[in-house]
Every structure is written in C-alpha cells, then in structure tokens.
Amino acid sequence: MSVAADRDGRDPDATHIVAVNDGRVLGTCRLVFRGTTAQLGRLAVEPGRRGAGVAGAILREATRVARTRGSARIALHAQTYARALYRRDGYSETGEPFEEEGIEHVAMEKALA
Structure with missing residues (x-):
C-alpha cells in the first residue's frame, strides 16, 4: 500500500488498538x-511475531471495543492470503476478490449479535 493511500484522513477519528509487550509494539489495527x-483496517503485526497469536488477540480486542460502542457488525477488506486468520475469528466473505492498491482483497464481515 502506498503512503498516499494510507493517508485517508480517518486516523484522527478512529479507535486504534495496539498490542504491546514489555514496551514494544507488536501489532496494531x-x-x-x-x-x-x-x-476494521490497518491490521499489522511485527514480522517476527506473526504466528504467535498477536493478530488474534488484536481481533478479539477489536470485537470487544466494537460491541462496547454498540456496533452490530465489523466489516473489513482482507488481503486474500489472510482469509483464514479472519475466518478463525468468525468473519465470512461477502463478495468476490477485488484489487485494492495492487493487492488482491476480499470483503469480509462478522455479526456481533
């Protein structure tokens, strides 16, 4: 993703979730x-910590925060290689793969009922 695409103006109004261990940032969304x-967007995990459960912990916290805020669902655009991560957390695909910033993505969502 280009730096220009990352500057969408939504960060100031967004809720940011950061996973930290011993003062070191391990991941965020x-x-x-x-x-x-x-x-949900901008999920990123430090490369050396991928596969260690950091993304799952971030997704669980995102679900908790969204429920607390009264959301009925969480929606996201997942890079297609990461679909399994989101499926494990209860997300389902809602459309066909598409290209975003030169990378194949798929829309997914999870109901919070």
Missing part, C-alpha cells in the same frame, strides 16, 4: 465507526 458498522 484501527476501527472506524459508521452507524452500526465498525470498519
């Missing part, structure tokens, strides 16, 4: 709230 939908 953000939630942008629109009506009853929380849009």
Whole structure:
C-alpha cells in the first residue's frame, strides 16, 4: 500500500488498538465507526511475531471495543492470503476478490449479535 493511500484522513477519528509487550509494539489495527458498522483496517503485526497469536488477540480486542460502542457488525477488506486468520475469528466473505492498491482483497464481515 502506498503512503498516499494510507493517508485517508480517518486516523484522527478512529479507535486504534495496539498490542504491546514489555514496551514494544507488536501489532496494531484501527476501527472506524459508521452507524452500526465498525470498519476494521490497518491490521499489522511485527514480522517476527506473526504466528504467535498477536493478530488474534488484536481481533478479539477489536470485537470487544466494537460491541462496547454498540456496533452490530465489523466489516473489513482482507488481503486474500489472510482469509483464514479472519475466518478463525468468525468473519465470512461477502463478495468476490477485488484489487485494492495492487493487492488482491476480499470483503469480509462478522455479526456481533
């Protein structure tokens, strides 16, 4: 993703979730709230910590925060290689793969009922 694409102006109003261990940032994501939908984005985990459960912990915290804020669902655009991560957390695909910033993605969502 280009730096220009990353500057979408939503960060100031977003809720940012940061996983920290011993003062070191291991991963992060953000939630942008629109009506009853929380849009999850910018999930990133330090390369050396991938596969260690950091992303799952971030997703669980994002779910907790979205529920607390009254969201009915969380929606996201997942890079297709990461679909299994989101499926394990209860997300389902809602469309066909598409290209975003030159990378194949798929829309996914999870109901918070």
